[in-house]
Amino acid sequence: NLRRCTRRPRRSSTMAAACTVAATCMQEQPATTKCRRISAGGRDGGRAAPPVEPFAMLKLLPGPLAQRRRVLLLRHGQSEQNIRRKDMPDATLTQEGCEQALSWRGKIESLGIEVVLVSPLRRAVQSACLAFSGGRAPLELCRPARELWWCQLNNKPGSLDVMRGLLQQLPRGGEVKRVKEALVPRGVQPKTEKDSVDQLRKVLRARPEAVVGVVCHWGVIKQLCGVSADNCDIVECICEGDGRLQAQRRWLRPSKTTS
Numbered sequence: 581n582l583r584r585c586t587r588r589p590r591r592s593s594t595m596a597a598a599c600t601v602a603a604t605c606m607q608e609q610p611a612t613t614k615c616r617r618i619s620a621g622g623r624d625g626g627r628a629a630p631p632v633e634p635f636a637m638l639k640l641l642p643g644p645l646a647q648r649r650r651v652l653l654l655r656h657g658q659s660e661q662n663i664r665r666k667d668m669p670d671a672t673l674t675q676e677g678c679e680q681a682l683s684w685r686g687k688i689e690s691l692g693i694e695v696v697l698v699s700p701l702r703r704a705v706q707s708a709c710l711a712f713s714g715g716r717a718p719l720e721l722c723r724p725a726r727e728l729w730w731c732q733l734n735n736k737p738g739s740l741d742v743m744r745g746l747l748q749q750l751p752r753g754g755e756v757k758r759v760k761e762a763l764v765p766r767g768v769q770p771k772t773e774k775d776s777v778d779q780l781r782k783v784l785r786a787r788p789e790a791v792v793g794v795v796c797h798w799g800v801i802k803q804l805c806g807v808s809a810d811n812c813d814i815v816e817c818i819c820e821g822d823g824r825l826q827a828q829r830r831w832l833r834p835s836k837t838t839s
Contacts, residue, residue, distance in 0.1 A: 649789075649818065650791045650819070651784055651792050652693055652794070652815070653800075653801045653805070653814065653815045653825075654684075654793060654794065654795045654796070655796065655801060655810065655811055655814075656677070656701075656703040656704045656811065657673050657678060657679075657680040657681040657706070657812045658673065659671045659672065659673055659674065659677055660672060660673075660674055667733050667734050668733060668734055669738065670702050670733070671702070672702050672746075673706045677706075678706065679835060681706065683833055684712075684833065684834060685712075685713050688711055688715065689717075691814070691816075692791045693715075693717050693791050693793035694717060694790065694791050695717060695793065696712055697792065697794045698720065698721050698722060698795045698796075699726045699796045699800070700722075700723055700737045700743070700759075701726055701727060701737055702743070704725070705750070708756075708795040709747075709751055709752050710750070711795070718755070718757065720756065720758045721759050722762065722794070723737075723762040723765055724776045724779040724780035724783060725794055725795070725796040725797075726796075726800075727798075727799050728773040728776075728800065729773070730773060740759070740760060743759060743763055773799075777803045792819075801815055805825040809830070810833075811833070812833040814833075
């Protein structure tokens with residue numbers, strides 16, 4: 581069940597600041613990096629960790645993936661709302677969140693994702709463009725992938741103009757499809773968060789690709805497969821015939837320490 585919102589809204593940082601963060605991360609983060617040590621509190625401790633394998637895997641359920649469709653759910657990187665714990669309009673990533681997403685660049689392609697569906701919230705769009713900046717998988721916005729708790733400003737998509745401005749500052753931003761459809765939807769729309777998740781299941785079930793990536797949020801991943809995902813971790817699932825997702829593996833973000 582979703583809790584009623586009690587947080588007071590707060591204004592977010594400016595659009596220019598958000599774009600500067602993403603641009604700075606793109607300049608500072610090389611295409612291939614060693615993992616950096618992250619302290620227990622989630623902040624960068626500033627100490628270099630030994631090189632590790634590209635993916636640290638935690639098996640959740642036994643059994644082969646067989647020939648069913650695979651769905652890989654990537655939670656967005658750390659956002660301003662994650663660290664401030666205050667509601668703000670459609671929060672963007674922190675610099676650490678940008679680095680978390682960028683740590684997937686050049687590695688996430690190994691998972692064989694054929695198309696990437698992206699929540700229209702800015703933190704997810706930033707994460708998708710940064711994480712997949714080294715690949716060619718098509719990127720498209722998908723409104724049902726937005727976070728739950730719609731009463732919070734943080735989970736309300738912004739305007740079409742704001743999104744277009746953000747995409748101009750992001751790698752592969754010009755390639756993102758279905759932007760208008762996600763931000764200016766037409767026709768009958770889900771009335772509740774549950775209806776939205778059900779719609780996302782239908783979208784996933786109808787996709788023709790064998791491996792689908794979804795860049796989304798903690799609440800969406802929890803509702804889809806029952807797994808609590810950390811920022812920029814991936815939960816790999818198989819899609820049943822009725823659209824239900826069964827979690828199989830968790831891929832830890834490359835910037836995490838193995839200790």
